[in-house]
Amino acid sequence: MDTKSNHFVIEPGSWLQLGANYDGEGVNFAIFSAHAERVELCLYDPTGKIEIARLELPEYTHEIWHGYVPGLKPGTLYGFRVHGPYDPENGHRFNPNKLLIDPYAREFVGDVDWNEAHFAYDLLHEDKDLTFDERDSAPFMPKCRVIDPNEFDWQDRNRPSIAWPATIVYETHVKGFTQLNPAIPMDLRGTFEGMGHKASVDYIKSLGITSVELMPVHYFPDDQHLLEKGLHNFWGYNTLGFFAPASRYYGPKGIQGFRDMVRSFHDAGIEVILDVVYNHTAEGNELGPTLSFKGIDNFSYYRTMPDQHRYYINDTGTGNTVNTSHPRVLQLIMDSLRYWTESMHVDGFRFDLGTILGREPQGFDERGGFFDAITQDPVLSKVKLIGEPWDIGPGGYQVGGFPPGWAEWNDKYRDTVREYWKGTNVSTDFAARLLGSGDLYDQRGRRPWASVNFIAAHDGFTLNDLVSYNEKHNDANGEDNNDGHNDNRSYNYGAEGPTEDEGINAVRDRQKRNFLATLFFSHGTPMLLAGDEFGRSQMGNNNGYCQDSDISWVHWENLPETCEELREFTRQIIKLRREQPLLRRENWRDGLEIKWFNAGGGFQTPEQWDEGSTLGLHIGRTDLREEEGIWHDVLLLFNPFEGNVPFRIPQFGEGGWVLELTTSDLSKRGLVITKEKDFELEGRSLALFRRP
């Protein structure tokens, strides 16, 4: 039986494809809810303010509610109201007074306009979420928009498909990267189109980057508590729509701007990797708003406490945890990943709090449903998969614990390298990190590239601030400097923050070069935080999540000369890495010779490792092809201490050593040492010799 409302007709349709899908003649709607009693589809006029029809989905098949509306076209705005029990103590929070967004919506119009009506309970009542609120939230909700899946012509261009061993990742933010760039037209700054603008792409290409990793671009609302303080969620780790680009980054072309951006990067041979946040949603805990999952089927979509279903398991620290153990929730994540891969042409994903996704009732399981689903998927198993291998729940620290096929952010690399150049004795650990962290990843066929090495990332100090501040300075975040991390392993070298002291600035500049050179001469996959190539500062703020402001935006103008020098240095070392196979090992058993020397020119002794010392590392391969410009031997010297060290250059094999660079004096390049001889390795410096 057809149901009519305001001249619209709704037919049974199909349950097979979730979301709103246009077939050329109408739109099929399908939404999963195992516990709903009925579901209403609300259609809106083009302004999104007037409801023009309310149609009950007529069919329920395999826990999916569905219906088909003939004549509907792309551009139609819609939402759902879901009926069922409001029984928080048993995990159910249905409230049809709340307009809900479709978890499969491909696009949104409008934003969450915070209002008490968003809450399914009486905010002011002492019983909180055990009460029931009857106010309509629709005027304050964004509306879902039906899209035409065939509206964009990709022109059959090929994807870059960068091999993992050649990959160099650049972590950045669509708005932060473009907002202040004078080379980008004003109306494109802060948008996908600005990110895909020739000026952005050419710059990133000029650095030698192969893969851009964009901080969250899925649709997300601002947090109410931030808006009340005059702040905004800048980072975006607060997803509400897993299929929709964040409309805040739309330029004149709207959603097409995202695809244009991807195509621009691909044309330049650069991959696009998305930082994705499937571990929690913007709905918070039991006192949070009802925007989508919570009102559609709270008990299925979220993990609740085993004996108190009113409350959420909070392994994410954000109030809720997405229940990846449920097959339809797992399907949602897989469908989302495939959508971004196949329809939006992205090349990989970095999974925020990735441990969460592998949690099962007994805890983290690298053979859990999520990992199994990815591993067997013919599409997803071939894209780049990067885990943030931790969460705040028990057993959440899983560095080295992800399954084969995955790369991981390696925080041991970050912390060890920071400590080493600070002068703390971590020599043995430093040795392992430099060589690809085989202690973590040389197992089950995992390769050195599984270690994503980084010195700085969006979360924490920038590289410049790492060598300029002893303490965080997060006052602008409005939390009395209590937010952000206190364990930064940073050092200011004599003054907190910017200084006119030339000696201090010289040391800081050298340390930045030491960090960058270590990063790009280490085995594994290097990741550079955008702006670190020229010393971007956040003025000591190590938690810029709420700073949609000068603090987080990349500044491009009026930079001191030293910034340009550092940028050129970065380009130079990236070029070396790309050209020299010895600097980017592909395999643990490639015949590489690895010898560690002490400053006297002899092999490192156990005692010397224990004491901590200046280090010399020879890596060589005799089987590399005889080709002009390809090195067969590299000698890296490291001196993390303040004073100079005469380093006896060891001689073995044929030919002399040529100094390729030293971070203490960039003009020294080309020095040749043909016999055993001391090289004055300056304090806090790194030197790279090569042969031939």
Next chain:
Amino acid sequence: MKRLIIALSTVALLSACSDSGEKQKDPINNTPPSQPGNTAPTDRSPSPQTGTGGQSPATSPSGTTNTAPGNPPQTGSGNP
């Protein structure tokens, strides 16, 4: 016999180059074993840099942080 020796040598060589199986020492590698735990966070102190942003006040109406009063979060799923 000569063929057998060649075959055995080939097997040995291939197995040395293999990327599977137990970890094998490189021909020359005097890298010491690392000492995990020296500097990196441990399970008790998971990497603090989670990427989820700052925390909202426990009383925030948007409820983005606090858990049930007196009920610390537990691992795993509470849902059947």
